[in-house]
Amino acid sequence: MIPVILSGGSGSRLWPLSRKQRPKQFLPVVGDETLFQSTLLRLQGIAGLESPLVVCNEDHRFMVAEQLREFDLDNQGIVLEPVGRNTAPAIALAALQAREQQSDAVLLVLPADHVIEDKAAFHEAIELAEVEAKAGKLVTFGIVPTQPETGYGYIQAEGQGTTASAVKRFVEKPDYETAESYVSSGDYLWNSGIFMFRVDSFLQALGEYQPLVLAACERAMVQTHSDGDFIRLDTKSFEQCPDISIDYAVMEKTQHAVVVPLNAGWNDVGAWSAVWSVGQQDGNGNVLRGDTMLHESSNNLVYSERRLVSLVGVDDLIVVDTKDAILVAHKDNVQDVKKIVDRLKDEG
Numbered sequence: 001m002i003p004v005i006l007s008g009g010s011g012s013r014l015w016p017l018s019r020k021q022r023p024k025q026f027l028p029v030v031g032d033e034t035l036f037q038s039t040l041l042r043l044q045g046i047a048g049l050e051s052p053l054v055v056c057n058e059d060h061r062f063m064v065a066e067q068l069r070e071f072d073l074d075n076q077g078i079v080l081e082p083v084g085r086n087t088a089p090a091i092a093l094a095a096l097q098a099r100e101q102q103s104d105a106v107l108l109v110l111p112a113d114h115v116i117e118d119k120a121a122f123h124e125a126i127e128l129a130e131v132e133a134k135a136g137k138l139v140t141f142g143i144v145p146t147q148p149e150t151g152y153g154y155i156q157a158e159g160q161g162t163t164a165s166a167v168k169r170f171v172e173k174p175d176y177e178t179a180e181s182y183v184s185s186g187d188y189l190w191n192s193g194i195f196m197f198r199v200d201s202f203l204q205a206l207g208e209y210q211p212l213v214l215a216a217c218e219r220a221m222v223q224t225h226s227d228g229d230f231i232r233l234d235t236k237s238f239e240q241c242p243d244i245s246i247d248y249a250v251m252e253k254t255q256h257a258v259v260v261p262l263n264a265g266w267n268d269v270g271a272w273s274a275v276w277s278v279g280q281q282d283g284n285g286n287v288l289r290g291d292t293m294l295h296e297s298s299n300n301l302v303y304s305e306r307r308l309v310s311l312v313g314v315d316d317l318i319v320v321d322t323k324d325a326i327l328v329a330h331k332d333n334v335q336d337v338k339k340i341v342d343r344l345k346d347e348g
């Protein structure tokens with residue numbers, strides 16, 4: 001089994017810590033290791049695992065290499081995307097690279113920016129999934145939903161319980177009302193964004209549902225040249241690839257999906273409120289990092305990179321102080337941090 005680490009996202013809702021040049025997966029958002037490093041470290045102990053393939057943006061190559069080196073983490077290649085084209089192409093590149101060695105290798109596709117608290121439960125889920133993947137299924141890992149989150153995929157399974165079951169329906173990012181009805185029905189799971197399948201099963205499905213994606217990735221890979229661990233693509237071919245996630249491209253369409261329940265303290269640390277909830281809280285529910293001093297304040301998250309940040313008589317705030325920008329947000333509005341990032345982009 002080959003882990004494929006997807007680390008090309010931008011993490012804009014964790015601004016101002018997460019930046020274009022150093023997005024959240026390359027930061028120690030929770031704990032001492034970066035999210036990218038934790039993703040690899042939590043695989044240790046899984047039987048039969050080969051060294052990972054990393055797929056990231058060209059701009060981040062030295063950071064990736066450096067972060068691997070820091071923990072002596074092996075890799076079997078770092079595929080460099082000249083531009084981001086979303087997860088379907090990123091996974092296709094990894095699958096095409098792996099096919100060079102073994103066309104029925106099993107891939108374990110992992111986002112580089114998640115927190116999973118219970119490593120043993122995670123490993124058990126992987127064991128269950130491997131049987132299904134080897135049999136040609138496209139395996140997803142399902143999380144019991146807690147609120148009508150619209151940024152996730154929803155999975156309706158044939159059966160319920162602790163084993164793998166066939167997927168009846170996969171709906172990516174439904175609107176709020178639909179998400180609400182799914183959650184209250186008790187019949188749906190969230191898609192964790194972790195997948196497992198054989199290289200040939202995935203490429204066959206991609207060819208069936210998104211032939212343009214497959215063709216562009218194949219063309220981009222024909223011209224690859226390796227330079228050390230780095231695998232470079234043909235830029236022009238890859239630029240022509242449609243921008244689409246695996247969820248829309250394949251998971252919503254395939255008849256061969258299976259879901260394995262993942263009950264392991266999963267969190268995709270998408271926004272600051274999630275960083276607060278997975279962080280180490282003090283007696284007043286505050287999560288603090290750096291030089292901070294609080295008085296009669298509770299349930300806040302305070303991150304300070306360089307100077308003393310102090311809060312008096314306020315609750316439920318996110319305060320992030322970096323070298324060149326400060327964020328103060330209410331914990332209920334953290335999804336909108338992205339709006340500031342969009343405006344910064346527009347206004348240059």
Ligand code: GDD
Nearest residue numbers: 006007008009055084085086090111112152153191193268
């Ligand atoms: N290499 C590479 N290239 N990686 C990418 C790219 C890309 O172009 N785009 C995204 N990624 C990485 C991100 O860094 C992240 O680790 C992962 O792929 C998923 O991408 P997101 O952009 O974060 O997806 P999402 O959060 O909107 O939705 C996915 O994850 C949810 C759970 O967190 C979907 O799979 C949903 O169905 C799922 O519920």
Ligand code: MG
Nearest residue numbers: 111193268270
């Ligand atoms: Mg995400």
